[in-house]
Amino acid sequence: MCVLDVAAKEAAVAGFLCAYPQMAQVECDHPALLGCADVAWAQIPGCPAGIPVLLRGLLDQAAAPEALRALNNVLMNSVFHVSAAMSAALPFLIRLAALPDIAVRSGLVDLLVVAAELSEPVDADNESQVRLLGHDSDHPEREWCRAAFAAHASALRALLDDETLPDGLISADDRECLLNALAPQKHPSS
Numbered sequence: 001m002c003v004l005d006v007a008a009k010e011a012a013v014a015g016f017l018c019a020y021p022q023m024a025q026v027e028c029d030h031p032a033l034l035g036c037a038d039v040a041w042a043q044i045p046g047c048p049a050g051i052p053v054l055l056r057g058l059l060d061q062a063a064a065p066e067a068l069r070a071l072n073n074v075l076m077n078s079v080f081h082v083s084a085a086m087s088a089a090l091p092f093l094i095r096l097a098a099l100p101d102i103a104v105r106s107g108l109v110d111l112l113v114v115a116a117e118l119s120e121p122v123d124a125d126n127e128s129q130v131r132l133l134g135h136d137s138d139h140p141e142r143e144w145c146r147a148a149f150a151a152h153a154s155a156l157r158a159l160l161d162d163e164t165l166p167d168g169l170i171s172a173d174d175r176e177c178l179l180n181a182l183a184p185q186k187h188p189s190s
């Protein structure tokens with residue numbers, strides 16, 4: 001399993017800034033990013049300080065695809081594990097995904113679905129699941145993400161209930177996955 005280290009995550013942010021240097025200077029008071037500057041991103045284990053730049057980049061039509069690509073690299077530790085920063089980013093991702101004119105809306109919804117899927121508790125009695133995903137006690141980021149989804153349940157429900165969503169943006173399976181992220185979780189034996 002490939003785990004992205006901090007240097008690779010910093011490189012993802014640097015690569016984005018190299019392609020879109022103007023994003024480092026952009027001040028953003030967009031309501032979807034309210035509180036983003038207050039998060040101590042660099043103090044989150046394995047998290048680069050540049051996440052706000054990537055989140056701001058999602059609002060720029062030209063920079064958004066590259067910002068989303070870099071953000072995916074930064075918020076995932078591997079294909080099976082979210083990073084410790086995912087829970088801090090979820091409120092902003094949910095609010096950004098609710099914006100009808102954001103260029104990468106479907107990619108943001110996909111990222112939310114991945115976060116919801118990978119934050120589900122692991123059944124400690126299921127050997128193959130534990131071997132693939134590890135024990136919940138070794139991955140507190142799952143519980144942090146579940147807490148973030150719960151704390152922002154009204155915003156996520158508003159996104160899911162938005163009647164202006166384009167057909168196919170959120171499949172029935174993805175909708176169910178996101179709704180499950182809002183439901184109280186049974187904690188399997190550990």
